[in-house]
Amino acid sequence: MKATEVVSKLQHLFPNQPEYIQAVSQVLGTIEEEYNKHPEFDRVNLIERLCIPDRIIQFRVNWIDDKGNVQTNMGYRIQQNNSIGPYKGGLRFHASVNVSILKFLAFEQVFKNALTTLPMGGAKGGSDFSPRGKSNAEVMRFCQAFMRELWNYIGPDIDVPAGDIGVGGREVGYMFGQYKTLTHQFVGILTGKGQEFGGSLIRPEATGYGNVYFLENMLKTRGISLSGKTVLVSGAGNVAQYTIEKLLQLGAKPLTCSDSDGFIYDPDGIDTNKLAYIMELKNIERGRIKEYAKEYPHAQYFPGERPWGIKADIATPCATQNEIDGKDAQKLIDNGIIAVTEGANMPSTPEAVKIFQDKKILYCPGKASNAGGVAVSGLEMSQNSERLKWTRDEVDNYLHRIMNDIHDNCVKYGTQTDGYINYVKGANVAGFLKVARAMMAQGVGM
Numbered sequence: 001m002k003a004t005e006v007v008s009k010l011q012h013l014f015p016n017q018p019e020y021i022q023a024v025s026q027v028l029g030t031i032e033e034e035y036n037k038h039p040e041f042d043r044v045n046l047i048e049r050l051c052i053p054d055r056i057i058q059f060r061v062n063w064i065d066d067k068g069n070v071q072t073n074m075g076y077r078i079q080q081n082n083s084i085g086p087y088k089g090g091l092r093f094h095a096s097v098n099v100s101i102l103k104f105l106a107f108e109q110v111f112k113n114a115l116t117t118l119p120m121g122g123a124k125g126g127s128d129f130s131p132r133g134k135s136n137a138e139v140m141r142f143c144q145a146f147m148r149e150l151w152n153y154i155g156p157d158i159d160v161p162a163g164d165i166g167v168g169g170r171e172v173g174y175m176f177g178q179y180k181t182l183t184h185q186f187v188g189i190l191t192g193k194g195q196e197f198g199g200s201l202i203r204p205e206a207t208g209y210g211n212v213y214f215l216e217n218m219l220k221t222r223g224i225s226l227s228g229k230t231v232l233v234s235g236a237g238n239v240a241q242y243t244i245e246k247l248l249q250l251g252a253k254p255l256t257c258s259d260s261d262g263f264i265y266d267p268d269g270i271d272t273n274k275l276a277y278i279m280e281l282k283n284i285e286r287g288r289i290k291e292y293a294k295e296y297p298h299a300q301y302f303p304g305e306r307p308w309g310i311k312a313d314i315a316t317p318c319a320t321q322n323e324i325d326g327k328d329a330q331k332l333i334d335n336g337i338i339a340v341t342e343g344a345n346m347p348s349t350p351e352a353v354k355i356f357q358d359k360k361i362l363y364c365p366g367k368a369s370n371a372g373g374v375a376v377s378g379l380e381m382s383q384n385s386e387r388l389k390w391t392r393d394e395v396d397n398y399l400h401r402i403m404n405d406i407h408d409n410c411v412k413y414g415t416q417t418d419g420y421i422n423y424v425k426g427a428n429v430a431g432f433l434k435v436a437r438a439m440m441a442q443g444v445g446m
């Protein structure tokens with residue numbers, strides 16, 4: 001297999017899908033050597049079967065707004081690969097959603113889910129509907145309309161969606177209710193559900209907590225403690241909030257967070273009370289992050305900017321893809337950053353990744369460091385299957401163990417001869433080998 005040739009073919013087959021091609025190129029470049037040690041993979045064209053989704057479900061969603069007008073959005077589910085378990089992955093509701101973005105996310109999800117050690121295949125879905133600025137009633141009607149079509153293609157042993165950008169507990173609840181209405185079944189069809197109806201403790205916290213557990217592991221490889229370190233966080237949603245919470249619990253000092261309008265910098269640090277304010281602002285009032293600077297006048301608000309120019313020890317992007325470009329990466333390096341851990345999916349461009357790796361800082365891709373979310377989703381599926389609810393400590397300990405295992409696997413497959421740990425290679429090779437072995441064992445069905 002020649003990675004560049006496969007990528008060219010995919011580019012030809014799927015023009016105008018830059019995010020998908022970016023994700024595939026990054027993975028193929030790092031697994032090429034391992035893949036070519038196994039001629040049996042090439043004989044069954046494993047690589048194209050892995051890169052091209054099993055199927056893409058695309059549908060129209062009609063819903064009625066508060067003025068009584070019918071609105072139309074697009075809905076999608078990309079079922080990428082189910083070799084190691086039912087399709088699994090989040091739903092994104094955001095105006096920017098398109099097939100390229102969902103294909104990159106579904107592709108990444110396959111490797112991430114394999115790394116969790118749990119039996120989950122990879123999928124992703126969503127809509128170009130954005131909950132921002134919509135009333136609760138409009139969000140509910142949209143979620144119901146979305147599920148009226150999607151329910152045909154999912155099931156607890158087929159495909160189990162969850163949240164992502166724009167899809168939190170509220171949206172999952174409305175979709176779960178609609179699935180139940182349509183099927184008359186109370187089953188574990190979505191994860192991230194409310195605590196009262198099958199949700200797992202620690203699922204809301206899991207991506208952020210897991211991100212920081214992974215960061216701790218990375219720092220340990222260089223004998224560095226997280227305590228006292230200053231941290232740049234982007235985003236102000238689910239992943240950012242619980243990343244900040246765990247950073248605080250472990251003695252670090254988060255300095256920034258952001259939304260799509262700009263970022264705030266608090267030189268005194270975002271403490272527990274300020275985090276509670278952000279959670280209220282974002283989760284209940286659904287307001288903008290600039291309000292933070294009015295509430296805490298020591299903080300500064302930077303409209304239209306990202307936080308990567310602020311001096312700090314660690315950066316953790318927790319908003320969206322390609323939010324750290326080459327210039328941002330260079331600023332981080334110039335300011336002496338020691339580690340970058342990704343809460344978001346593919347937040348660093350290829351140029352940024354190259355700069356981090358050339359400078360040999362600790363850098364880990366999202367598919368490893370943000371796998372805690374889907375891992376606890378897997379644990380929610382287990383709890384739903386056995387109709388039990390585990391305690392907070394049980395789930396958190398399991399999550400911690402999984403993040404440690406993922407880190408170990410990255411070290412195993414990513415350590416270079418000079419001792420530098422290439423976490424990108426480690427995560428890709430470890431995830432790939434597991435999926436490839438399962439695909440080989442199951443014959444050429446898909």
Ligand SMILES: NC(=O)C1=CN([C@@H]2O[C@H](COP(=O)(O)OP(=O)(O)OC[C@H]3O[C@@H](n4cnc5c(N)ncnc54)[C@H](OP(=O)(O)O)[C@@H]3O)[C@@H](O)[C@H]2O)C=CC1
Nearest residue numbers: 164165166207235236237238239259260319320344345373
């Ligand atoms: N939730 C989970 O369990 C997991 C999430 N992830 C990834 O983490 C990231 C954040 O997800 P999550 O916290 O759940 O989502 P949320 O919707 O809760 O929060 C997203 C945050 O990112 C900001 N944001 C979204 N799009 C953009 C953009 N184009 N430019 C700048 N800022 C943007 C949002 O700002 P605004 O309000 O202005 O839109 C918001 O602050 C995503 O990459 C997601 O794929 C990864 C693993 C699991």
Ligand SMILES: O=C(O)CCC(=O)C(=O)O
Nearest residue numbers: 089090162164373374377
């Ligand atoms: O919890 C899940 O199923 C998926 C989470 C997710 O979308 C992700 O890991 O990117």
